[in-house]
Amino acid sequence: MELKSNHASPVLTDPTPLNKSRLVNRLPYAQSGGSFSSGKCVTISRKKPGKLDDVLPNGWLDAMRSSSPPRKKFIIDCNVDVPSDDSDNAYCSWMLNYPSALKSFEQIARNAKSKKIAIFLDYDGTLSPIVDDPDRAFMSNAMRSTVRNVSKYFPTAIITGRSRDKVYELVGLTELCYAGSHGMDILSPVSDSVSDDHPNCIKSTDQEGKVLNLFQPAREFIPMIDEVFRTLVENTNGIKGAKVENHKFCASVHYRNVDEKSWPTIAQCVHDILKDYPRLLLTHGRKVLEIRPVIDWNKGKAVEFLLESLGLSESDDVLPIYIGDDKSDEDAFKVLREGNRGYGILVSSVPKESSAHYSLKDTSEVKKFLKALVGWKKKLEVGRRSI
Numbered sequence: 001m002e003l004k005s006n007h008a009s010p011v012l013t014d015p016t017p018l019n020k021s022r023l024v025n026r027l028p029y030a031q032s033g034g035s036f037s038s039g040k041c042v043t044i045s046r047k048k049p050g051k052l053d054d055v056l057p058n059g060w061l062d063a064m065r066s067s068s069p070p071r072k073k074f075i076i077d078c079n080v081d082v083p084s085d086d087s088d089n090a091y092c093s094w095m096l097n098y099p100s101a102l103k104s105f106e107q108i109a110r111n112a113k114s115k116k117i118a119i120f121l122d123y124d125g126t127l128s129p130i131v132d133d134p135d136r137a138f139m140s141n142a143m144r145s146t147v148r149n150v151s152k153y154f155p156t157a158i159i160t161g162r163s164r165d166k167v168y169e170l171v172g173l174t175e176l177c178y179a180g181s182h183g184m185d186i187l188s189p190v191s192d193s194v195s196d197d198h199p200n201c202i203k204s205t206d207q208e209g210k211v212l213n214l215f216q217p218a219r220e221f222i223p224m225i226d227e228v229f230r231t232l233v234e235n236t237n238g239i240k241g242a243k244v245e246n247h248k249f250c251a252s253v254h255y256r257n258v259d260e261k262s263w264p265t266i267a268q269c270v271h272d273i274l275k276d277y278p279r280l281l282l283t284h285g286r287k288v289l290e291i292r293p294v295i296d297w298n299k300g301k302a303v304e305f306l307l308e309s310l311g312l313s314e315s316d317d318v319l320p321i322y323i324g325d326d327k328s329d330e331d332a333f334k335v336l337r338e339g340n341r342g343y344g345i346l347v348s349s350v351p352k353e354s355s356a357h358y359s360l361k362d363t364s365e366v367k368k369f370l371k372a373l374v375g376w377k378k379k380l381e382v383g384r385r386s387i
């Protein structure tokens, strides 16, 4: 499989040649999955959910079980108290590798002093706590006003797995840049550093009529995702608690509210779909299975693209800070760590392997950290003015 990693075309070239089975499929964007008898078109029946006739790949169910462990209530402070149980103990030793961004604030501020900070924020689990109903994952007004203040002092972007429209509806701040569908849908400032004749980049306007760049590297997948979304809705219809979301460039199947006994059925539905769409792949989020295009694009690439759009990619005096809680945020943490360019901050109340540099326990610590950044910057500016 050939991956083109430049901005111009991150799309993976079709991994399977056009074959007969593709011609007989009654879903226009699906491939294979049907039988072909010479010259005759055979209608493919969609499988009824629950028919476990194919073996799920190893690890699917384990990954589903381990995703999004319950949040831990903190009664201890690793720096002060003696850990009270094994899990506290494990968390405290994990924090030696991922120190608290709040407790390390002075150190972060020292390194940021002569640099331009750019802030990248994930939404679910970072700005709004994880809740059972994805449609009710509201951010508090206090968090909203904190993010608004952050954007007064630093270029700020939200990078989320949700659709761009949905996250804008939830955040509602015109001052920010938004990247939806894990970075596959970016609305960013028009900049000289992003070429005008970019095939995946068109001019668009925001809610206030401002001209912006709209970057959608998976544009050609919109009808395919739409088709997959409709099939998933149909096939998971009988599974109590299942919820399917269409994020335009990816689709999500939530199983947080599904009885664990039915998780194999959910997994099978998704597995069956993926067999018919070799240009789509599965990723695991927090109690959610996500189906997205096989393209060389992720939240890390989105950070790089946004830095470029903001005119911040070419200098050493830029310090990007990315805060996120999910597996998909790891791509962004990696970009920052590997390029030795900034700080990844993982939001987690349980130990997790991560490429982040620091950690915060939950959304309330995220708010404290963002407030601390604003307070520090304000002081710095007052200090500079009085010199």
Ligand SMILES: O=P(O)(O)OC[C@H]1O[C@H](O[C@H]2O[C@H](CO)[C@@H](O)[C@H](O)[C@H]2O)[C@H](O)[C@@H](O)[C@@H]1O
Residues within 6 Å of the ligand: 122, 123, 124, 125, 129, 130, 131, 132, 133, 134, 135, 137, 159, 160, 161, 162, 245, 252, 254, 256, 285, 286, 287, 288, 290, 326, 328
């Ligand atoms: O990249 P993010 O902003 O973190 O978005 C990732 C997914 O977030 C949402 O699902 C998660 O949050 C829900 C609300 O708290 C929760 O019910 C669900 O279990 C979590 O997986 C969103 O609904 C997904 O579509 C995003 O992909």
